[in-house]
Amino acid sequence: MKAILGWVRLEDGSLEFNGEDVTQHRDMLLQSQLYLGHTPGIKSVFSALENLQLYCPDASEEALEHALSQVQLGAFADTPAAQLSAGQKRRIALARLWLTDKALWFLDEPFTALDVKGVAALEQRMSEHLALGGAIVITTHQPLLHLSPKVIELAA
Template identity: 90%
Template structure:
């Protein structure tokens, strides 16, 4: 897997979020996008995924132009944003089943167990805290076979146990040849990230 970003220029209103930004994402790499609030970290991920307009620049995935073959990138990636699509009318298990329909009941329960939600499998998400809802979304990381992850502030609202579990899962994914692009204020030094600093 090889994602190349060349000379990206993203504008928000009258402001340049980034200009001439170039970097690559290769197997086993963790890219940490850092910067102050409003620097454009989330917008950069959205621009790569195609729903924020690029003023200029090239995006290539495995040698193919992403603007022409967007589906190829989308098929190979998993995106978890600030609001990760958790339905309050569904239980934790049902929410996970929606996004991972191929997974067995045992696998779904195992994934929820990994994010310390084993006791809340049948609890409606409406009755869970913000951190627990985020954990339901993060449980997808234990079930996915996608090689490239885009995680937008995944540590928000997580407690220490949640942060440790997520860091361990990210480490396992990188060891198995996957790649991660993450926006976070956590330094993640143990995972030796490549840091892209955006300036507000």
């Protein structure tokens, strides 16, 4: 995944995205991708809503609230992230998936700290993204039982 994202150099071979060499046109890949890492990457002093506003400042209040409701955090919109559980913090980060228009998603251990409802919501959103022609590269220790084979699963 690090090579695909451009964080490390390829030692051999090439990597293309939309027919273009990513090593020469990395900006094209960056404009089309969303990366969610193993850690949530949120600011603890900000509320769930404020964290999403930082990520997507042009999103409407309605879109932000919808994203939080999709990850079962609507009631915690104004709660500082520092007061939330690990699973709730993870869901703040995952709410970005309801706000993005990026075609290519890189998800590093997206199911970490999620309960059954959180996993179901994430799998549903991933399925919707794939149905719309998007692509997902994922690392996970959990089997992907309900997703299309269009998902590229990397051994974690």
